[in-house]
Amino acid sequence: METFNLGLAYVWEYDQSFISLIEETFHSAGLTTYLINYHNVQETIQKVIRKELSFNFYFDRAWDVEHDFKELGKLIARKRTVLFNPYKKVLHAIDKASMHLEFITAGLNVPHSIIVPPHNIKQEIYISLDDLSILGRPFIIKPCNTTGGGIGVVTGAESLKEVLNERMKNTEDKYLLQEKVYPTILEGKRAWFRCFWAFDKPIAVWWDDLIHIYSKLTPEEINKFELKKLFQITRKISALINLDFFSTETVLTDEGKFIVIDYVNDQCDMRLQSEHPDGVPDIIVKQIILNLLNKVNKLLRK
Numbered sequence: 643m644e645t646f647n648l649g650l651a652y653v654w655e656y657d658q659s660f661i662s663l664i665e666e667t668f669h670s671a672g673l674t675t676y677l678i679n680y681h682n683v684q685e686t687i688q689k690v691i692r693k694e695l696s697f698n699f700y701f702d703r704a705w706d707v708e709h710d711f712k713e714l715g716k717l718i719a720r721k722r723t724v725l726f727n728p729y730k731k732v733l734h735a736i737d738k739a740s741m742h743l744e745f746i747t748a749g750l751n752v753p754h755s756i757i758v759p760p761h762n763i764k765q766e767i768y769i770s771l772d773d774l775s776i777l778g779r780p781f782i783i784k785p786c787n788t789t790g791g792g793i794g795v796v797t798g799a800e801s802l803k804e805v806l807n808e809r810m811k812n813t814e815d816k817y818l819l820q821e822k823v824y825p826t827i828l829e830g831k832r833a834w835f836r837c838f839w840a841f842d843k844p845i846a847v848w849w850d851d852l853i854h855i856y857s858k859l860t861p862e863e864i865n866k867f868e869l870k871k872l873f874q875i876t877r878k879i880s881a882l883i884n885l886d887f888f889s890t891e892t893v894l895t896d897e898g899k900f901i902v903i904d905y906v907n908d909q910c911d912m913r914l915q916s917e918h919p920d921g922v923p924d925i926i927v928k929q930i931i932l933n934l935l936n937k938v939n940k941l942l943r944k
Contacts, residue, residue, distance in 0.1 A: 646676040648938060649697035649718065651711050653680060653704040660912035660927060664701075667931050673938065683710045690717050699724045699938055703909060724941060726841075726886040726934075732908045735883040738786040739816045741905040744882055750875060751901045754821040757786075758805065761813040769802055769819075777821045783808050786816040797822070823903060825851070826896045828867050833894035834903075835859070835869075837876040838910065838926070841886055841933040844876035847926055849891065854920045871900050879906065886937070887930075 648668060652661050665675045676697065678686050687710065689695035700718050702725070704711040712729065719725050734740060739757045746752060754776050758767055774781070783796040783805055796808060799819075809817060825833040836849035836856065846869070848857040864870060872892055879890055883906060891904035912930070913921035 643693055643696055645696045645698065647673040647698045647942070648675045649678060649700040649702075649723070650675055651678040651683070651700070651702045651704040651714070653707050653711075656911075656913050656918070657703060659914050659917060660931075663927065664931050664934065667928075667935055668938075671935055671939070673935075678704075678711070678714070680708070683708070683714060687714050687717065690714065690721070696721055697723045698942065699726065701726045701934070705729060706909060727888070727908055731883065731885055735885055735888065735906040736787060736908055737816075738784055738818045738905055740786075741883075742818060745879075745902060745905065748878060748882055750878060751899055752905075753782075753823050753901060753903065756819040758809065758817040758819060760816055761809045767806075767809075769805070774802065774819075777819055780822055782818075782820040782822055784818040784820060785812050786818055823893050823895065823901050825893045826898075828863075828894075831857075833867075835872055835892050835894075836889055837872055837892055838889045838930060839876050839880045839885065839887065840930040841937040843933050844873040844880075845926060845929060846872040846876070847923065851891075856915060856921070856923055856926075858923050858925065867894075869894070875900060875902060887934075 648664075650661055650664060661677065665677075668675050686695065697718060700715065700723050702711060702715050705715050715725060715729060719728070742752055742755055742757065756769060756773055756777065779800050780798040783799045785795075785808075796804060799805065805817070805819060827833065831848055832850050832852070834849055834851045835846050838845040846859050848859055849855075859869070875892055876890060879902070885906070885908060887908070887910065889907045889910045890902060893901050893903050895901060911922070912927055914927055915921040915923045
């Protein structure tokens with residue numbers, strides 16, 4: 643049987659640079675990688691079934707797009723391969739309604755929200771004007787299980803009618819009606835942060851929610867603006883959901899309050915800023931990959 647240190651599954655064309663950097667980093671460290679895409683996923687499944695192929699670790703960025711990859715991941719998991727972001731844990735973590743309640747219980751600050759059941763379970767809902775007034779205007783409408791790139795999110799809702807209309811678009815999904823939170827301004831920068839949990843370590847970066855542009859958060863800025871709590875919050879979320887790699891968004895308000903806005907994103911967009919203006923700074927992407935390498939090496943030594 644041929645065994646590779648890391649299996650990498652992906653289908654998104656913009657993942658290519660991220661995957662190439664992972665391979666380059668692992669090969670430089672003397673570790674082996676095996677790529678799985680549309681063209682060889684079925685072949686790989688058969689090789690695993692015939693016990694011709696195995697992996698020490700598996701990083702799957704395709705299972706939520708194509709069923710064959712999920713089938714492969716389940717096969718691999720039975721072979722005692724370490725699967726980064728196990729599917730069952732992901733499905734729990736990306737449910738915004740569940741996370742909203744768990745974050746509150748854990749003592750994390752979250753926006754005022756109302757959880758609306760799926761239309762196919764409860765067609766008629768009653769939300770009073772008093773309930774809506776707590777959210778303020780405008781408010782946000784988010785499907786609870788449709789994730790990635792702001793899909794299905796309405797950021798400027800003003801009325802109950804908009805809520806009813808959105809429920810009809812994803813009749814099997816719960817919805818989160820959320821207070822719109824505004825960041826304070828720190829020397830000209832909106833205090834909105836994307837925080838990554840990257841293979842046992844937190845990483846925080848500036849992320850402008852209006853223009854969707856990242857910039858590096860320096861140690862000097864962390865001290866000057868007293869932002870160490872960003873890392874504490876990310877660690878706490880990691881302890882709750884137990885995923886290897888995810889991102890979350892946290893806002894610092896004028897009142898000095900850190901509020902978690904977008905709870906858990908498991909398939910982080912890893913486009914490089916050197917190639918895409920709204921991508922993640924290259925140095926951050928490389929740090930994430932280095933964290934992955936370090937975790938693999940640590941587990942291999944056990």
